[in-house]
Amino acid sequence: MARLLADLSSYLRSGSSLAQQQQTVLHPALPVPGLAPLLTELPRGGIAEVTGPRSSGRMAVLLHVLAQATSRGEVCALLDTHDQFAPHSAAAAGVLLPQLVWVRGQNRPDDMLRAADLLLHAGGFGVIVLDLPEVAAAVWNRIPTSWWYRFQRAAEHTPTILVLCTEKPQARACAQISIELTSPSVEWRGTSCFALLRRFETLAHLRKPAGRPATSLSIRAVS
Amino acid sequence: MYACLHQPSSGEASERAPGLLEVAYSFAPFVEQTASATVVFGTDALQRTIGPPSRIAVAIVQRQKQQSIRAHAAIASTPDTAILLARYSERKLVVVRVGHDAAELAPLPLSALFEHDPSLPPELLPVLQSWGLSRCGDLAQLPENGLVERLGTAGLRLRRIALGQLHRPLRVTPIESPYEEQVQLEHALDCVEPLLFLVSRILIGFCERLRSQMYAARKLNIVLELERNQPYLRSLEFAVPLQDHRPMLKLLQLDLDRHPPHAPVKGFTLRLEPVAPRRVQHHLLLPPVPAPDKLQLTLSRIAAMVGETNVGTPELLNTFRPDAFRLLPPAEDHPGRPKAIEDLFGARLQLALRMFRPPLAARVRLQKHVPDFFLSRIAAGPIVRASGPWKSSGEWWTTSRWAGEEWDVALEGGAVYRLFRELQTCQWFVRGVYD
Numbered sequence: 001m002a003r004l005l006a007d008l009s010s011y012l013r014s015g016s017s018l019a020q021q022q023q024t025v026l027h028p029a030l031p032v033p034g035l036a037p038l039l040t041e042l043p044r045g046g047i048a049e050v051t052g053p054r055s056s057g058r059m060a061v062l063l064h065v066l067a068q069a070t071s072r073g074e075v076c077a078l079l080d081t082h083d084q085f086a087p088h089s090a091a092a093a094g095v096l097l098p099q100l101v102w103v104r105g106q107n108r109p110d111d112m113l114r115a116a117d118l119l120l121h122a123g124g125f126g127v128i129v130l131d132l133p134e135v136a137a138a139v140w141n142r143i144p145t146s147w148w149y150r151f152q153r154a155a156e157h158t159p160t161i162l163v164l165c166t167e168k169p170q171a172r173a174c175a176q177i178s179i180e181l182t183s184p185s186v187e188w189r190g191t192s193c194f195a196l197l198r199r200f201e202t203l204a205h206l207r208k209p210a211g212r213p214a215t216s217l218s219i220r221a222v223s
Numbered sequence: 224m225y226a227c228l229h230q231p232s233s234g235e236a237s238e239r240a241p242g243l244l245e246v247a248y249s250f251a252p253f254v255e256q257t258a259s260a261t262v263v264f265g266t267d268a269l270q271r272t273i274g275p276p277s278r279i280a281v282a283i284v285q286r287q288k289q290q291s292i293r294a295h296a297a298i299a300s301t302p303d304t305a306i307l308l309a310r311y312s313e314r315k316l317v318v319v320r321v322g323h324d325a326a327e328l329a330p331l332p333l334s335a336l337f338e339h340d341p342s343l344p345p346e347l348l349p350v351l352q353s354w355g356l357s358r359c360g361d362l363a364q365l366p367e368n369g370l371v372e373r374l375g376t377a378g379l380r381l382r383r384i385a386l387g388q389l390h391r392p393l394r395v396t397p398i399e400s401p402y403e404e405q406v407q408l409e410h411a412l413d414c415v416e417p418l419l420f421l422v423s424r425i426l427i428g429f430c431e432r433l434r435s436q437m438y439a440a441r442k443l444n445i446v447l448e449l450e451r452n453q454p455y456l457r458s459l460e461f462a463v464p465l466q467d468h469r470p471m472l473k474l475l476q477l478d479l480d481r482h483p484p485h486a487p488v489k490g491f492t493l494r495l496e497p498v499a500p501r502r503v504q505h506h507l508l509l510p511p512v513p514a515p516d517k518l519q520l521t522l523s524r525i526a527a528m529v530g531e532t533n534v535g536t537p538e539l540l541n542t543f544r545p546d547a548f549r550l551l552p553p554a555e556d557h558p559g560r561p562k563a564i565e566d567l568f569g570a571r572l573q574l575a576l577r578m579f580r581p582p583l584a585a586r587v588r589l590q591k592h593v594p595d596f597f598l599s600r601i602a603a604g605p606i607v608r609a610s611g612p613w614k615s616s617g618e619w620w621t622t623s624r625w626a627g628e629e630w631d632v633a634l635e636g637g638a639v640y641r642l643f644r645e646l647q648t649c650q651w652f653v654r655g656v657y658d
Contacts (some may be wrong), residue, residue: 056638057574073510197657
C-alpha cells in the first residue's frame with residue numbers, strides 16, 4: 001500500500017491546491033513593472049501597504065498600480081480620504097479614468113473604512129485603493145485593528161487587491177505586502193529659477209515579505 | 224386545433240372587440256386579434272377540460288349567449304382555416320374534423336384568400352381567374368411544383384392556405400398593463416419604514432408581473448401625498464433594468480433617507496417604467512467587473528455617507544483650467560481591453576500631484592522675486608529650491624477666469640510643493656504636493 005501511494009504521489013493533487021490553481025489561472029497576479037526592483041507582481045486577494053512621508057512617491061506607486069490594473073480591463077476604486085486625488089496626474093500616469101470609481105472623502109477616515117468594506121463585499125473590483133496619508137495619530141488610535149482583519153477576510157479568495165496608503169504601517173500582520181518609502185532626493189534640471197523638476201530618487205524597502213535589500217526607485221516628472 | 228370567433232359587421236368595431244376578446248380570454252390565455260371583429264385562440268388545452276371539438280363549440284356558443292354576442296365560430300386544424308371558415312362560410316358554426324380542412328375550404332371563393340392575407344400580391348387574383356379558377360378547391364387541385372414555377376412563393380402560400388396546411392403560431396398581442404398603483408392611507412405615516420413596508424408589497428407584485436411579461440424596470444417614480452403640503456415626487460433611474468424588488472426597495476430606502484418627505488404621508492402613487500431586460504454577452508478574456516445593479520446599490524450606500532456629488536467616475540474637461548474635471552455615474556459597460564505588455568503606459572513610475580481642495584492660503588517671502596520662505600497650515604520653512612514662475616491664464620470671457628503663476632518649491636525636509644499666486648489679488652496658495 002505504501003509503495004502504491006509512493007508511486008502515485010506525483011499524480012495526486014489535493015482539492016484545495018486545484019482550487020488555488022484555478023483561481024491563479026482566472027485571476028493572475030497583477031504585474032507592476034515600475035516596482036521591478038522590489039517585486040514583480042502583486043498577489044490577489046490580500047492587503048498591500050504603501051507607507052512613507054509626504055513626497056516619498058506613495059501616490060506615484062498607487063497610480064502605477066491603478067494604471068496597470070485598468071489597462072488590463074479591470075475596474076478599480078479609489079477611496080480618497082482627504083480629496084487629494086488629481087485626475088490629470090492619474091491620466092498622465094496611464095490610469096484609464098472611465099474604469100475608476102472615485103470616492104471623495106470629507107476628511108473622515110471612518111467613512112472611508114466603511115466604504116472599503118462595502119466595496120470589498122460588492123465584489124468585482126481589481127484594485128481598491130484606500131488612501132489615508134494625512135491621518136493624525138490620535139485618529140489612528142481610535143480605529144480598531146479589527147478593521148484590517150475584516151478586510152483581510154473579505155479580500156481573501158477574491159481577485160481584489162486592497163492597497164493601503166498611510167504614513168506609518170497600520171495593517172501590520174494583515175498586510176501581505178508592505179513597501180516603505182523614504183524621503184526623496186529631488187533632481188532638478190537647469191539652473192536658478194529656470195530649473196525644471198526632473199525626478200525623485202526615493203529609497204524603498206520591502207518590509208513584508210522581508211529579506212530583500214532596500215532599493216532605489218526613480219520617479220520621473222511628467223515631461 | 225384553433226377556434227375563431229368572427230362578428231359580422233353590424234355596429235362599431237371598437238364596440239365589438241371587447242366582448243369578443245372577453246369570450247376568447249375566458250377560454251385561453253393567449254389570443255390573436257386578427258381584425259377588430261375577429262379573434263383566434265388555441266383549443267388543444269381545452270380538450271382535456273371540456274372534451275372534443277364539438278363540445279368546445281357548444282361551450283363557445285353558450286358563452287356567447289351569456290355575453291349577448293352573436294358571432295360566427297369555427298374550429299379547425301390551423302388558425303388560417305378557422306379564420307376563413309368563420310368569416311366566409313355561410314354557416315354560423317363550423318367544426319372541422321381532422322384531415323377535412325381542404326374539403327371545408329373548397330367552396331370558398333378565391334378572393335377570400337386575398338382578403339384574408341394582405342401580404343399576398345393582389346395582381347395574382349386576375350391571373351388565377353384567367354386560368355378558370357374561382358374556388359379554393361380549384362386552386363388546391365393544382366400541382367404544387369407547377370404553381371411555384373409560375374407564381375413563386377406566393378403561389379405556394381396560396382395553395383397551402385387553400386388546403387388548410389399553413390401552420391403558424393398565433394400572433395399574440397401583449398396585454399398592456401400599467402405598472403402603477405395608488406394607495407390611500409387611513410392614518411398618515413411619519414416614518415419611512417412603514418411606508419417602505421407598503422411599497423415592498425406592491426413592488427413584489429410588479430416584479431412578478433415584469434418577469435412574466437419579459438420586462439424589467441428602468442425607472443421608479445413615487446409621488447407621496449403629504450399632509451398640508453404639495454405632492455412630493457422622487458424619481459429613481461436604475462443603472463440597469465431590474466426585475467428584482469429587493470435592490471429597488473433598498474435604493475428607494477437610501478434615496479428617502481437622503482431626501483425625506485417634510486410632512487406625514489397620507490398616500491402615495493408608485494409607478495415603474497417597463498423596458499426590455501438587459502442582455503449582455505461577457506467577454507471570455509476580460510476580467511470580471513462589478514455587477515451594475517450591485518455597484519449602484521453599493522455606491523448609493525457610500526453616497527449616503529460622503530454625499531451624492533462625491534462619488535463617481537472622473538472625466539477631464541476640455542479646458543486648460545487647473546484641476547478641471549467632473550464626476551459621472553459609472554459606465555454600464557466598461558470599454559477596457561487588455562493591452563499587450565509592451566503597450567502598457569507606465570512601465571516607469573510617474574511623479575504625481577496631490578491636490579489641496581480648496582487651495583491652502585500661504586504666506587510667502589520673496590528674495591529677488593523668487594520665493595525664499597513659505598508658511599501655511601500644513602508646512603512651513605525655508606525654500607531650498609524654487610522653479611518658476613509658470614504663468615497661466617484663461618477663460619477671461621467667463622466668470623470662471625483665472626490668471627496666476629505657479630512655482631514648484633522644495634523644502635529642506637525633501638517635500639516639494641506647488642505654490643500658486645493669483646495675479647489679481649497677489650495672494651499665495653498651496654495648490655498641491657508632489658508625491
